[in-house]
Amino acid sequence: MGVVIHVLIAAFSIALGESGSLLRPSTPAVVLIGLVWLTVLAGGYFRYLDVKAGGAVMARRFGAVHASDRSRFDQEQRLLNVVAEVSIASTTPQPEVYVLRSETSINAMVLGGEASRYVVVVTQGLLDAFDRDQLQAVVAHEFAHIKNGDLPLNMRLLVALGGLMAIDEVGHLLVGENPRDNFHPGVPVGYLLRALGSIGVFFGRLIRAAFSRQREFLADASAVQFTRNPFALASALVVIRKRSHEPALHNTHVQELAHLCFQSGDVTRWYQRLLASHPTLQRRIDAIDPHFSIKQRKAENRSDLTQAGLADLGAPRDERTSAGAMAIHSGTYQGSMVGGPDQPLMRDLHGTGVSDRILLLLPDESSCLAILFALFVSKDTHKRREYFNVLTFGFNERFTLEVREVVRLIPDELHKDQLAIIEYATGVLRDSLTYENRQRVLLKLERLLKVGGDYSLMNYATLQLIRRRLAVEFPVLDTLCSQKTQVAKARRAKAFDVMGAEFALLLSLMVESSGAPVETLDDEFKRVLKCYTQTHYPRRTASETGIVTELEAAFQTLYMQPKTIRQAFVQHCIEIVQQDNYVAGAEQSLLSLFAASLGCEELAAA
Amino acid sequence: MNSGLVTLGIVVVIVIAAVLIYNRLVRLRNRFLNGFSQIDVQLQRRYELIPNLVETASAYMRHENETLMAVTAARNTASEQCEKTARNPQDKSLMEALASAEGALTSAMGRLNVVMENYPDLKADAQMRDLHEELASTENRVAFARQAYSDAVMDYNIAREQFPAVLVATACSFKEAELFETEDPAMKQSVSVSFA
Structure with a gap:
């Protein structure tokens, strides 16, 4: 410097x-x-x-006041108690406690550079929003920062x-x-x-942020170690996520201390994420407990039931209550599903993307597996019968029944929420199945599609997406292995033109999926092809034999390219799709799947 | 001459290692003893809160004398046992006796809470609410103190049993530390003071 x-x-x-x-x-x-x-x-x-x-001087400068133990401030009394509890759990000397009484956002931080002079500061919003367990979890997180020695370094920064x-x-x-x-x-x-x-x-911020993000994960882990209650911490993070429209802190003085806080709000853009002092809330929740959303769902159901039981004064629970609750759930679900063509191409891929109704269908691994297989069930009755026959042959009767049941219950959601379902189900399977078993699942799926004669483009793309999500390697084709020079050439490629054939292939499939009349397809294809290359390629159709094998090779060639080239490719696809200011359903799914298969989800989401 | 120096060197190294191990064991032992005194402090706090609770409750529930007496009796037993154990935390039988006395108190408190559910006036009492918060906090502190104590005991026992520390430990009579645990799983449940 x-x-x-x-x-x-x-x-x-x-x-x-x-x-x-x-x-x-x-x-x-x-x-x-x-x-x-x-x-x-x-x-x-x-x-x-x-x-x-x-820390006390700093806290006072930011407008925080000493937490009072008078009974008038029973929330603060509770806070003091919780701090005392956690300091026992973490075997740390008890710090002073300050409250930002005028601050309505949810946050907490710990200040101070030397041992025995630490102070814990929490906002009034946090005291209002959290119950005792959640408060304990947040305080434990802050104690973890003290215990892990983050503060001296943070203060130096x-x-x-x-x-x-x-x-x-x-x-x-x-x-x-x-x-x-x-x-x-x-x-x-x-x-x-x-x-x-x-x-x-x-640059100072960049370094500080990278350092801080790692320490946040560590502090979350230590907080769970102190309280032995991962559920409370995860639910606290969920509460914050629900209020993500609010700033993490209103107080401008404290903004510069964002990296000392419990949370810093969520950001979406990659450059913002680079400077973010905290990992995204979803990643923190996933790190604490990947299956948290289901568990919370179950816990809420249970409390609903007990409340219903209390309301009936011990009378046998009325069937109508649960039916009504179900109707409300599906009602909100329907409401959230209605959206014009201008809605984002991809919904939030994480836990929130899957609706509650589907979540209820997915309590364990076998149901997640069943829903993946259900994704490929065709609407055509003949093909469907064929598919189930092969499925029964390859698996057992019971599994086929399970798949049938899924298809019967949520026929529409299977197509609309395909991406979210894949994301969720593979997330569960990735953690619970061994690598060999995941490989086996994919092989079965692939064989099933080939034997069932329904190896269409959409199915192929879906399969690739599942493969990526299950973290199973691409089986490298023999042709690519034997022709090493070709691979090397493809890797060196810096321009689109080298991959023109692959691109034209994907492009023609994309044009075909746009739902335009058959006669205009050729012209349309020529028009979009002209946008980026001078070379002429014949238009391909999805019904050609062997097209999937070619497509596989194309995906592999593209996948080996540097990320920038893949991104540019997807960018082109998006431009083509959006050219006519109308995004057809098939186009949208195909694009999303292309983007995800090529590892550029963030582009399609924008 | 030369070999004498080498022998001397080896002896010095061994002595230094032994001293280091000894010091480490002493540090860990003191840590777990302190861990116990933490539990002790919190248990005392609880023993002091319970008479207050009983007094406040008795103003409302005159017909439940039996339950209140049981709580008081269990509290007195546990309190005595706690004092005895605090004098000698490394005694295995004393620790077990304290654990079972604590268990009895916990179950008596559980019964009291069930009975208190029938008295809405009592639940609405401001003093009772304060007591409830205090008691809930104390329960947590006891639990956390036990957690910390168990961790400290585990660290100490591991250090004590490892080679070569085990040689130093047996030579200097570092006894095995006892975990603070109740035998009966039903007794392990904490008192749930719910005023929903």
Whole structure:
């Protein structure tokens, strides 16, 4: 950093016409360099004084007050009790407790740089929103930060960043409010300082965020170790996720302390994720308990039942209650399903994507397996009978019945929510089946489709998606293995043209799925092909024999490309799909599956 | 001359290793003893809260004298046992006796809670609510203190039984530490003080 400052300022002074060289800059430049260093050190020093004074001083500066044990504040009394409990569980000395009484968002943090001077700060919103167990889980998370020694390092990072921010602030002062009206020699210097400060702060944040994300996972794990109650922590995170439209903290002073907080809200873009101090809530929940959403569902059902039982004063539970509850569930479900063509191409792929109704159908591994097989059941009665025959032959009677049952119960959802179902079911299977068994499942599926004569493009793409999600390797084709030179050539390819044949193949299938009249398909294909390449390729159709094998090879060739090329490919597909301002259902699923099979889900989601 | 130096060196190394092991064992032993004193502190807190609870409850439930007496009796037994054990936490039989006395108290408290469900006035009492929060918190603290104690005992026992520490441990009579556990699984359930 020092060298960068030196070189930049020296170069700047030369550019302004001062005499001197990079190594021996002119006197004003030297003065400026000294000034910058002074600012950094002073900024860092002030922050250091803050940190040294202990967390209590910082907390008070942010407007937090000491938690009261008077009975009027029974929430705070509870908080104090919980802190005392957790400090026993973690064998940590008891810290002071502060409350941000005017803060309505849910958050908590721990401040302080030295042992015995830590303070735990929680927001009023957290006290309002969480029950005792959840509060305990959050406090345990904060204690985990203390216990794992995150604070000294965090505080050092804070000091360093404080110094860098000071540069930016001094630059801001020099530039002033109206730099155009009131130009003076300080203005360009101010801009330079601001640029330097911003670059420094940016990289500082990047490092801090990467460090912080790992520590958050660790703190979650330790919190569970202290309380032995993973459910409470996961449910606390779910509550926060439900209120994700709120900022993680309203208090602007505390924003800079985001990495010390319990949560920092969710961000979606990759560049935001790079700077995020916390992993996404879903990833944290998954890390605590991958099956949390089902368990919560079950627990809620149970409490519903007990409440219904209480309402009836012990009378035998009325069938209508559960039927009514079911109707409400399916009602909300129907409501959420209605959406125009402008709804995002892919819904949230994680737990929330699968509706509650489907979740109820998926309590264990065998039902998850059944739903995967049910995805390939055709609407055509003849093909369907064939499929079930082969299924009974390959598996047993019972499994076939299970698959039939799934198809009977949710015929529509199977197609509409295909992606979410795959995501969920494979998530369960990936954790519970061994690698060999997953491979076997995929082989069976593949053979089933080939024997059943229903190896269509859509089914193929779905299968590839399941394969990727189950983390089973592509079986590398013999042709590709024997022709190593070809693979090498494909890998070296930097442009689209090299993969024109593969691209044209996928493209023609995509055009075909768009649902346009058969006569116009050829013209349409030529039109979109012209958009990116001059070479001519014949249009292919999904009904050709052997097309799937070719497609397999095409996917493999594409999959071996660097991610940027794959992304560009998917980008092209999206453009083609959106060209006519109408996204057909088949087009959309095909595109999503292409994107997912090629590992670029985030593009299709945008 | 030379071989004498080598022997001396080996002896010095062995002595240093023994001292290090000894110190480690002492540290771990003190940690688990402290762990027990933590449980002790929390149990005492609970013993002090229970008479308050009984007093408040008796104002409302005059016909349940038997249950209240049972709780008081169990509390007194457990309290005595706790004092005895605190004097010598490494005694196996004392630890077991305390565990079973605690179990008896817990089940008496459970009965009291069931009876209290029938008195809505009592549940609405402000003082009772405070007591409830205090008691719930204390239950948690006891549980966590036991957790921490068990962890400390496990660390100590592992360190004690490992080679070569086991040599030092037997030579300096580091006894095996006892976990604080009740035999009866039904007694392991905590008192659920529900005022839903």
